[in-house]
Amino acid sequence: EVQLVQSGAEVKKPGESLKISCKGSENSFTRYWIAWVRQMPGKGLEWMGIIYPGDSDTRYSPSFQGQVTISADMSITTAYLEWSSLQASDSAMYYCARRGCNGGSCYLEHWGQGTLVTVSS
Amino acid sequence: DIQMTQSPSTLSASAGDRVTITCRASQNIGDWLAWYQQKPGKVPKLLISKASSLESGVPSRFSGGGSGTEFTLTISSLQPDDFATYYCQQYKSFSYNFGQGTQLQVK
Numbered sequence: 434e435v436q437l438v439q440s441g442a443e444v445k446k447p448g449e450s451l452k453i454s455c456k457g458s459e460n461s462f463t464r465y466w467i468a469w470v471r472q473m474p475g476k477g478l479e480w481m482g483i484i485y486p487g488d489s490d491t492r493y494s495p496s497f498q499g500q501v502t503i504s505a506d507m508s509i510t511t512a513y514l515e516w517s518s519l520q521a522s523d524s525a526m527y528y529c530a531r532r533g534c535n536g537g538s539c540y541l542e543h544w545g546q547g548t549l550v551t552v553s554s
Numbered sequence: 555d556i557q558m559t560q561s562p563s564t565l566s567a568s569a570g571d572r573v574t575i576t577c578r579a580s581q582n583i584g585d586w587l588a589w590y591q592q593k594p595g596k597v598p599k600l601l602i603s604k605a606s607s608l609e610s611g612v613p614s615r616f617s618g619g620g621s622g623t624e625f626t627l628t629i630s631s632l633q634p635d636d637f638a639t640y641y642c643q644q645y646k647s648f649s650y651n652f653g654q655g656t657q658l659q660v661k
Contacts, residue, residue, distance in 0.1 A: 494651075
């Protein structure tokens with residue numbers, strides 16, 4: 434069974450840095466793209482970016498380019514989402530999800546449990 | 555960037571009703587569309603991929619259709635467990651934008 438286990442909830446102050454993680458349960462982790470999705474309180478899903486852990490090829494949504502950094506360490510089957518300077522508007526639930534594809538059509542097939550990030554002074 | 559627009563934003567219905575949610579893409583995406591269900595406080599769940607391919611374990615009352623720029627998610631006979639928020643999501647050229655969501659609520 435595919436499992437993505439995310440790191441725990443975080444409470445941070447504006448200006449602080451943060452790196453949250455998403456650990457895959459299987460060796461094939463490096464062969465699948467892993468996406469990050471934001472959900473602000475009471476709002477919809479927003480795709481942030483996606484990484485291929487096998488070679489760290491990373492693509493960002495234009496809305497999040499330059500705002501966050503996505504990385505991965507395939508030796509420990511873990512993907513990361515990082516901020517260098519948090520803002521209150523970064524308060525949200527963040528999900529990682531593994532991409533699947535069917536005949537060229539791709540989707541987010543397996544999801545982590547989510548990491549709640551709260552940024553408050 | 556491809557924009558996805560769902561309608562309606564909110565849908566009130568009763569158990570047993572047949573309901574349809576529409577998703578429109580700002581440009582042709584072929585059949586590169588997925589549908590997700592999310593219940594409050596829960597992780598999104600993939601229902602349908604490739605516009606009409608039902609995921610394993612998803613009840614057959616769910617169906618997806620359409621291609622190009624207009625897509626539908628239909629629930630043939632609403633069950634109490636189906637009241638949730640539904641999102642469409644497109645895939646084209648490493649862009650995975652979601653629609654804004656449709657909240658399906660009890661009438």
